[in-house]
Amino acid sequence: MTNQKAQEEELSLKLFVVLNRTLESIKKRVEEDIKCLGLNPTEFAVLELIYNKGEQPIQKIGEKVLIASSSITYVVDKLEKKKLLERKPCPGDRRITFAAITAKGTELMNEIFPQHKTAIQEILSGLDTNEKENMIQQLKKLGYYAEGV
Template sequence: MNIQESNRIEEDLSLKLFIVISRAFQSIKKRVEEDIKCYELNLTEFAVLELLYSKGDQPIQKIGDKVLIASSSITYVVDKLEKKKLIERKGCLKDRRITHATITSEGTEFMNEIFPKHKRAIQEICNSLAAQEKSNMIDQLKKLGYHAYAM
């Protein structure tokens, strides 16, 4: 096999890998969204609520980076979760320009109830892979993601 053939095979494999990853992600995301919808939340609302549940109070301005949503959407999502009484805004005592989002006691109770169910749903989605396969895939996808980010 010459260098051109080898390069073409690499290109074809890379394209196929991209397509497989994209389709797998779409299928997984669809199932996760269906699970979250059962709790009368959308994916973005759940992501913000889960962040506050797991990591505690967060500056509203930083939430978008942490849950991978546009900062322009954060205020809308925070407003919706606040109307549902799951989170609240609190001003920062050290810097009045900063406002934190905080999970309420109702929000904590809600997450205590639904989060274990959500984890089981994710586990069911990933059930076709053995533990070692999951671990290997995590390592490989991180490697791919870090490489793409560094380009």
């Protein structure tokens, strides 16, 4: 193995470790913020998706918020008990059920989502606007490449 290839491998390993540690630190801070808002991270993710994107087929929520499909029914049940979501049957296909935000859910998200956005901004304020834009592009490039390998 050439010296350059060995250095490249070491650098790649270091990048992998740094990315993981950074993501864990950010996730920990975001989860702390979400808990302060009275929801667990999974409940918040589902509610935030439906708040921002409108009603969703329950079967598709898991892939959109990166939650195991086996957990979705449980999370939707919990949000339904809190009267933040409701199930709606699909008129055209009885096999599909939608999760829709309730008036109470919308009211809650209208109150807490701006606070959440501010918390995310504060957590990520270690980078300026240009650095964030560059990081987004670089991470997308890396992600697309990793998917294709």
